[in-house]
Amino acid sequence: MSLIQEVLEQVKKRNPGETEFHQAVEEVLISLEPVIQKHPEYVEAGIIERIVEPERQVMFRVPWVDDNGKVHVNRGFRVQFNSAIGPYKGGIRFHPSVYLGIIKFLGFEQIFKNSLTGLPIGGGKGGADFDPKGKSDGEIMRFCQSFMTELYRHIGQDIDVPAGDIGVGAREIGYMYGQYKRIRNAYEAGVLTGKGLTYGGSLVRTQATGYGLIYFVREMLKEHGHSLEGKEVVISGSGNVAIYACQKAQSYGAKVVAMSDSGGYIYHKDGINLDTIRQIKEVERKRISEYIKHHPEAEYHEGRGLWSVKCDIALPCATQNDIDVEDAKALIANGVIAVGEGANMPCTNEALSLLIESNILVAPAKAANAGGVATSALEMSQNSMRLSWTFEEVDAKLDQIMVDIFSAAKKAAKEYGFEGNYVAGANIAGFLKVAQAMMAQGIV
Numbered sequence: 314m315s316l317i318q319e320v321l322e323q324v325k326k327r328n329p330g331e332t333e334f335h336q337a338v339e340e341v342l343i344s345l346e347p348v349i350q351k352h353p354e355y356v357e358a359g360i361i362e363r364i365v366e367p368e369r370q371v372m373f374r375v376p377w378v379d380d381n382g383k384v385h386v387n388r389g390f391r392v393q394f395n396s397a398i399g400p401y402k403g404g405i406r407f408h409p410s411v412y413l414g415i416i417k418f419l420g421f422e423q424i425f426k427n428s429l430t431g432l433p434i435g436g437g438k439g440g441a442d443f444d445p446k447g448k449s450d451g452e453i454m455r456f457c458q459s460f461m462t463e464l465y466r467h468i469g470q471d472i473d474v475p476a477g478d479i480g481v482g483a484r485e486i487g488y489m490y491g492q493y494k495r496i497r498n499a500y501e502a503g504v505l506t507g508k509g510l511t512y513g514g515s516l517v518r519t520q521a522t523g524y525g526l527i528y529f530v531r532e533m534l535k536e537h538g539h540s541l542e543g544k545e546v547v548i549s550g551s552g553n554v555a556i557y558a559c560q561k562a563q564s565y566g567a568k569v570v571a572m573s574d575s576g577g578y579i580y581h582k583d584g585i586n587l588d589t590i591r592q593i594k595e596v597e598r599k600r601i602s603e604y605i606k607h608h609p610e611a612e613y614h615e616g617r618g619l620w621s622v623k624c625d626i627a628l629p630c631a632t633q634n635d636i637d638v639e640d641a642k643a644l645i646a647n648g649v650i651a652v653g654e655g656a657n658m659p660c661t662n663e664a665l666s667l668l669i670e671s672n673i674l675v676a677p678a679k680a681a682n683a684g685g686v687a688t689s690a691l692e693m694s695q696n697s698m699r700l701s702w703t704f705e706e707v708d709a710k711l712d713q714i715m716v717d718i719f720s721a722a723k724k725a726a727k728e729y730g731f732e733g734n735y736v737a738g739a740n741i742a743g744f745l746k747v748a749q750a751m752m753a754q755g756i757v
């Protein structure tokens with residue numbers, strides 16, 4: 314059995330039931346076979362065994378009281394996966410599906426993604442099995458305060474810097490920051506990113522993941538003689554990543570024809586009206602089905618089925634395992650050119666293999682959605698300097714970072730025998746920097 318197979322077996326045995334974590338580890342380790350052949354010193358130093366084991370993981374009780382005085386108890390998590398190249402960095406997810414296996418898959422992916430940004434940030438992730446849907450502002454605030462009342466012990470601007478993810482946006486970061494500041498009685502803006510602009514947030518952080526995805530997809534299309542101009546695009550989700558991916562894709566002349574939420578999807582042949590989506594999602598916090606009240610010529614379809622909509626470019630921007638083999642087959646049959654992963658691990662491993670074998674261009678999540686965390690790192694830099702850069706300055710840095718990530722993935726893919734496979738290229742380029750740092754720091 315090869316070392317990679319042995320480590321995979323060990324990961325499954327040691328972390329029973331954590332299927333998303335197994336999936337994420339498998340997807341990375343498979344592409345590292347040629348790397349360890351070339352670098353036997355990594356095998357000797359146990360880099361593969363060490364990189365799949367979190368440095369630390371914390372699980373805690375989050376008690377809170379709803380508006381009717383009823384007590385609820387949720388479970389909170391923070392997984393500090395790897396600090397070889399910088400303080401742990403990664404978002405916080407509030408969603409009822411959250412359990413240790415999800416946070417570990419996300420934390421593991423974050424190691425390689427953060428490395429690809431070229432900035433000094435390690436990998437971590439956190440969250441809670443709390444469902445923010447239908448909760449009042451007061452309930453959200455009390456939950457965030459309770460969550461931070463434990464989390465504050467484990468984080469700090471040079472230790473671990475959380476940010477947003479599913480169910481956590483500027484409102485939640487604000488409540489968590491307020492509670493952290495109250496407990497610590499200190500100015501430490503760099504402890505969280507995705508903050509509001511009046512208290513240390515960075516311009517462009519809100520847009521960064523979606524914009525960065527489109528910058529990466531633009532580079533990938535350009536490399537293969539295509540562009541976004543005139544392409545039909547389908548986007549899953551209608552949250553932070555989806556909205557700003559839609560905005561940037563439209564600005565490059567693409568026509569976004571469908572978007573979704575967990576209830577269903579809308580199809581608008583003439584192109585989605587993003588102002589309506591933003592009003593429904595960012596202001597009213599309602600369901601996407603409301604869209605047809607504003608645009609009766611559009612269609613609403615309940616449930617899954619989004620990936621059967623014909624498109625040139627598919628951008629999964631909702632959640633993990635959104636595109637399975639059947640969805641991939643439907644996309645291929647409909648002539649898709651490219652899939653750009655805005656969400657983390659939105660394709661099953663089987664779907665990814667099928668897309669790659671079918672010569673569909675795949676922009677892998679670790680690279681393509683790295684613009685969010687990269688801009689978080691730029692927010693940390695601004696906090697350290699106590700300066701704020703303009704929108705144009707941050708956006709230009711983000712664009713350059715995405716161009717650099719694309720070329721790093723392309724170069725690594727070519728060097729290790731995977732030319733044109735940016736999934737393998739991103740895994741390898743992300744891994745190499747972390748492995749070199751781990752080698753230099755001894756067995757820790």
Ligand SMILES: NC(=O)C1=CN([C@@H]2O[C@H](COP(=O)(O)OP(=O)(O)OC[C@H]3O[C@@H](n4cnc5c(N)ncnc54)[C@H](OP(=O)(O)O)[C@@H]3O)[C@@H](O)[C@H]2O)C=CC1
Nearest residue numbers: 478479480522550551552553554574575631632656657685
């Ligand atoms: N925010 C960021 O900066 C970054 C986010 N990501 C990843 O991007 C993805 C989207 O995150 P973000 O936009 O921030 O999150 P949001 O909470 O803003 O939006 C999430 C969207 O995905 C939908 N969704 C969530 N869970 C499911 C599900 N189980 N089934 C179907 N639809 C679902 C939501 O629908 P509904 O409202 O109905 O639940 C919503 O439309 C996630 O995978 C996240 O990890 C990656 C990098 C950075």
Ligand SMILES: O=C(O)CCC(=O)C(=O)O
Nearest residue numbers: 403404476478685686689
């Ligand atoms: O900005 C950050 O630190 C986190 C972003 C994130 O959670 C992600 O990249 O998945």
